[in-house]
Amino acid sequence: MSDLFGLNRHVVLPGPLRLDGGGELAPVEIGYETYGTLNPDASNAILLCHALTGDQHVASDHPITGKAGWWTRMVGPGKPLDTDRFCVICPNVIGSCMGSSGPESRAQDGSHWGMRFPVITIRDMVRAQALLLDHLGVARLYAVVGGSMGGMQALSWAATYPERVASAVVIAATARHSAQNIAFHEVGRQAIMADPNWRGGDYHGADKAPDAGLAVARMAAHITYLSEQGLTEKFGRRLQDRDVKTFGFDADFQVESYLRHQGLSFTDRFDANSYLYITRAMDYFDLAEEHGGHLANAFRGSDTRFCLISFDTDWLYPTAESRSIVHALNAAGAPVSFVELSAPFGHDSFLLNVPELDRVVGGFLKAGGL
Amino acid sequence: MLRPDLAIIANNVAAGTRVLDVGCGDGALMAVLRDEKQVDARGMELDRGNVSECVARGLSVIQGDADTDLSDYPEGAFDYAILSQTLQTTMRPDLVLEQLLRIGRKAFVSFPNFAHWQVRLSLLWGGRMPVTRLLPMAWYETPNIHHVTIDDFRALVKERGITVEGAWFLSGDRLTSDAAANFRAEHAVFLLSRRAFSSPSKGGVILAIPPPALPPPPPPHR
Numbered sequence: 001m002s003d004l005f006g007l008n009r010h011v012v013l014p015g016p017l018r019l020d021g022g023g024e025l026a027p028v029e030i031g032y033e034t035y036g037t038l039n040p041d042a043s044n045a046i047l048l049c050h051a052l053t054g055d056q057h058v059a060s061d062h063p064i065t066g067k068a069g070w071w072t073r074m075v076g077p078g079k080p081l082d083t084d085r086f087c088v089i090c091p092n093v094i095g096s097c098m099g100s101s102g103p104e105s106r107a108q109d110g111s112h113w114g115m116r117f118p119v120i121t122i123r124d125m126v127r128a129q130a131l132l133l134d135h136l137g138v139a140r141l142y143a144v145v146g147g148s149m150g151g152m153q154a155l156s157w158a159a160t161y162p163e164r165v166a167s168a169v170v171i172a173a174t175a176r177h178s179a180q181n182i183a184f185h186e187v188g189r190q191a192i193m194a195d196p197n198w199r200g201g202d203y204h205g206a207d208k209a210p211d212a213g214l215a216v217a218r219m220a221a222h223i224t225y226l227s228e229q230g231l232t233e234k235f236g237r238r239l240q241d242r243d244v245k246t247f248g249f250d251a252d253f254q255v256e257s258y259l260r261h262q263g264l265s266f267t268d269r270f271d272a273n274s275y276l277y278i279t280r281a282m283d284y285f286d287l288a289e290e291h292g293g294h295l296a297n298a299f300r301g302s303d304t305r306f307c308l309i310s311f312d313t314d315w316l317y318p319t320a321e322s323r324s325i326v327h328a329l330n331a332a333g334a335p336v337s338f339v340e341l342s343a344p345f346g347h348d349s350f351l352l353n354v355p356e357l358d359r360v361v362g363g364f365l366k367a368g369g370l
Numbered sequence: 371m372l373r374p375d376l377a378i379i380a381n382n383v384a385a386g387t388r389v390l391d392v393g394c395g396d397g398a399l400m401a402v403l404r405d406e407k408q409v410d411a412r413g414m415e416l417d418r419g420n421v422s423e424c425v426a427r428g429l430s431v432i433q434g435d436a437d438t439d440l441s442d443y444p445e446g447a448f449d450y451a452i453l454s455q456t457l458q459t460t461m462r463p464d465l466v467l468e469q470l471l472r473i474g475r476k477a478f479v480s481f482p483n484f485a486h487w488q489v490r491l492s493l494l495w496g497g498r499m500p501v502t503r504l505l506p507m508a509w510y511e512t513p514n515i516h517h518v519t520i521d522d523f524r525a526l527v528k529e530r531g532i533t534v535e536g537a538w539f540l541s542g543d544r545l546t547s548d549a550a551a552n553f554r555a556e557h558a559v560f561l562l563s564r565r566a567f568s569s570p571s572k573g574g575v576i577l578a579i580p581p582p583a584l585p586p587p588p589p590p591h592r
Contacts, residue, residue, distance in 0.1 A: 307425060326432055327442045335412070338432035339421040356418075360425050367428025 004136055005034040005087070007060050010099050013131050017094075020121040020284075030132050031099020032056050032091035035075055036083035038138070045138040046081055046365070047129060048090040049146030049153035052221075052278055053270055055098040058090045064269045070351060073358070080362035086142060091132050093125040093153070095277040100128075103273035104204055115201035120277060122149070122285045126156045130164070140164050143365055147171035147350035148317070149278070152285050155325070158306070159287060159298040167305045167368045169361055172314050172350040174321040175295055175328070176286035181316065184224050185279040188217030192272045201273050214272040215263030222262050227313035227346035231255060288328075295328035306336040307364040309357065311349040313342075337364060372398060374543045375454055375480040378559045382478075382536065383407060387449035390414065390473060392436050392466075393456030397424035404429070412448075414439065437461045440469035448474040454559075457481045458514040464526060471532065471564050480559040483539075485519035485552045504556055520552040527562060536561035 003009075008031075015026030033056045038045060048058055050070070055062075059069040059076055075081045081088050092100040095117070103117040133141070144165050146154040151173025158168045174181070192198055195213030203209050223231075235255040239245070242252065251257040291297035306329055310322040319340045329336040341356050343349035350357065372380060376399045383389060385407040391400050394413030397420075403409035413431035415421050424431035434442075436453065437460050451474030453466065458481050460466045470477040482504040483489075492500035499509040507513075520539070527534060539546045539555035546554055 305430070330432075330443050330447070333447065335410075335430040336432060337421075337425045337430050338434075339418055339425060340433055341422075342418065356422055360422050363422075363426025363428065367426075 005038065007033045008063075009033060011132065011135060013135055015131070017124065017128055017131065019118055019124050021119050021124075023118045025094070025101060025118060025120075025124075025128075027101075028094065028128055028131055029099065029101040029105055030091050030094070030128060032089060032132060033058065033060060034090075034136075035059055035088040036086050038087040038136070042138050043140070044086050044142050045133070045136075046086045046088045047133070047141050047144045047157070048075070048081065048088050049129075049144065049150035049157075050090065050093065051146075051148035051150050052282065053218075053266070053275075054150070055096065056090045056092045057098075058088070062269065065265075073353065074361065080358045080365065081145065082362075082365075086365075089133070089136065089138070091129050093149075093278065094128045095120050095125065095274060095281060097271035097274040102271070103201065103277060104271045112204035114204055114273060117273070117277065119280055121281050122152050122156050123160055123290070125281065126153055126160055129153070129157075130161060133164075141166060142368060143167040143169060145169040145171075145361070145365075146173070148173060148347065149282055151317075152282065152287075155287055155298075156285075158302060158304045159291070162299075162302040162304055165304045167307070167365070169307045169309075169364060170322075170325070171309045171357070171361075172311055172317055172347055173308075173325075174285075174317040175288060175298075175325050177283045178321075182283045184220060185283055187220050189276050189279060191216035191220070192276060195272075198272065201276075203272075209267070210272045211264075211267040214267050214270065214275060215260075217263075217272075217275060218266040218270075219259045219263040222259060224316045225346055225348045227315070227344060229313060230345050233344070234258075295325065296331035299329055299332040299334050302332065302334050304334065305364075305368065306334055307360070308336065308338040309350075309360060310338075310340045311343050311345075311347070311354075312340055313344055314347040314349065316347040372402060373454075374540050375538075375557055375559050376402075378538045378540075379452055379454065379478045379480070380406070382561065383409060383450055385409065388412075388447070389450045389452060390443065390448045391452045391454075392440065392470065393453060393459075394420075394424065394429075394431060396420050397427060397429045397431060399452070399454070400424070400429050400431075401427060436466050436469075440466065440473060443473045445472050446475060450474050450476050450478060452478045454478070454480045455482065458516050458518055460516065463516050463518065464530070467526070467532070467562075468530070471562060476535065476561060476563045478559060478561055479523075480557065481518055481523065482514075482557050483520045483552065483555050484517040485521065486556045487553050488556075490553075502556075520555060520558050523558065523560065527560070531564075533563050534560055535563050 013028045015028045016024040059072045077084045092098040095102045097104045103113045107113045144154045144157045151170040154168045154170045192213035195210035197208040198210035238254045240254045240257040288295040308322045310319040326338045343354045345352045388410045391413045400411040403411045414434040421433045451470040457463045489500040538559040539551040540557040
């Protein structure tokens with residue numbers, strides 16, 4: 001029992017996992033972490049879903065970078081996801097590269113999957129998480145919580161397994177990827193595939209990985225996570241370690257230096273092929289399409305309580321996207337709360353210090369009756 | 371302690387019903403309806419701080435604007451739609467009223483009466499826009515952009531073919547008679563419906579009599 005819970009867990013489940021794209025995945029590997037203790041009737045489990053390049057190290061140091069977890073401010077004793085009361089389970093999504101099945105993991109022939117890994121969807125990620133919860137003995141979640149792509153998973157959870165989700169917290173998310181969202185992702189994918197080291201995805205175990213391409217993909221994406229106001233306040237037109245422009249193509253501007261650093265350091269901890277697969281899954285996400293073109297149908301008959309939160313400076317998944325989800329939930333008669341919070345950090349606000357976010361999430365979870 | 375107009379509404383909402391409180395503020399009425407009458411209460415509120423407050427106390431509240439966001443709700447989704455002290459702050463009170471009666475089978479609407487004698491005196495003798503207990507802000511900063519009197523409101527609902535099922539008038543925190551309510555009442559609460567209303571005596575306003583008990587609520591819309 002005890003080896004099921006804790007930090008740095010890894011499990012190989014037999015599957016098979018039937019995939020939206022038609023194939024099957026078996027076995028299914030999942031890396032995950034849990035925080036807090038599952039109570040005897042397994043009624044206090046919160047599934048926490050991470051974003052595109054996140055992972056299961058939500059409140060523990062990252063094994064590669066050594067940095068603190070990505071949501072330490074929200075997960076812990078007395079925090080909004082209170083680990084004195086709840087058992088927080090955070091799995092690495094399939095397709096990713098931190099212990100779950102993905103292009104970097106090994107297929108049954110012992111070699112890396114590479115591009116032989118099947119294209120997956122957000123719902124496939126969710127179904128894999130359901131297998132993990134079965135394994136852990138969690139029939140029904142007290143709540144599913146996620147921001148950005150994590151919010152998409154939370155929505156998909158509520159639509160796919162309504163009877164298994166008491167509450168859903170959906171932060172800075174969308175029910176479908178817009179043309180603009182897909183466009184930015186395509187820039188990133190093309191940057192990776194244009195890197196000669198990508199070699200059709202067959203670089204695992206080789207000397208060189210497509211780091212330059214992946215870094216550019218990250219740089220482009222990173223811009224979409226920030227607000228113009230945030231960039232201006234942080235960097236303006238200030239120069240990097242110099243007093244005058246060099247009339248060359250070095251990183252003269254601080255913002256250039258910052259983006260280059262973000263891009264490069266990202267390649268230390270993330271796999272380029274995983275980036276392709278996960279961005280594809282996000283682009284394919286359209287919850288209404290999965291339900292006859294009507295988003296409300298995704299939630300009809302659901303008993304799940306919903307809490308949606310957007311940020312006023314988020315232009316990646318703007319408030320209008322959350323509102324259209326709220327509209328659908330109202331049409332379906334589901335209990336829903338929604339608030340647009342004010343924060344200067346753009347889409348990244350959900351990861352940063354926004355005290356109002358803590359208050360809303362904490363209050364909503366507390367009111368779930370545990 | 372609920373505000374007096376909210377207490378009237380709370381007393382007259384049937385138990386176990388579905389309610390939408392538009393402009394729910396900090397959720398005081400919703401909390402009472404939920405805790406004391408097992409009402410399935412939902413709220414809409416413009417102010418982000420109030421919404422956070424409501425969500426933090428476990429209420430289902432969405433940030434929204436009565437003028438634009440009521441159209442999101444399906445027809446007949448609620449037994450009651452409530453609009454307390456908000457009508458006079460909307461851009462188009464008449465359209466908001468129509469939306470309330472589209473979403474709710476019945477609607478409670480409360481508002482401060484701009485024809486109260488103190489308001490009249492203030493305007494008549496002072497020649498200035500009144501600043502009173504219920505209208506505490508100066509003309510340039512007040513959110514009350516559509517001042518309305520009880521008689522104005524009666525005329526509007528009559529013109530729109532809306533039935534008044536109940537009306538309560540408050541002077542201070544006390545109920546007052548409907549005789550000369552337009553002069554004596556600081557504040558009015560109306561219960562409205564689109565249903566044809568047949569009364570054995572006469573149509574029109576029934577003073578301070580609770581509305582007839584509602585039939586059992588329909589099954590939740592799920």
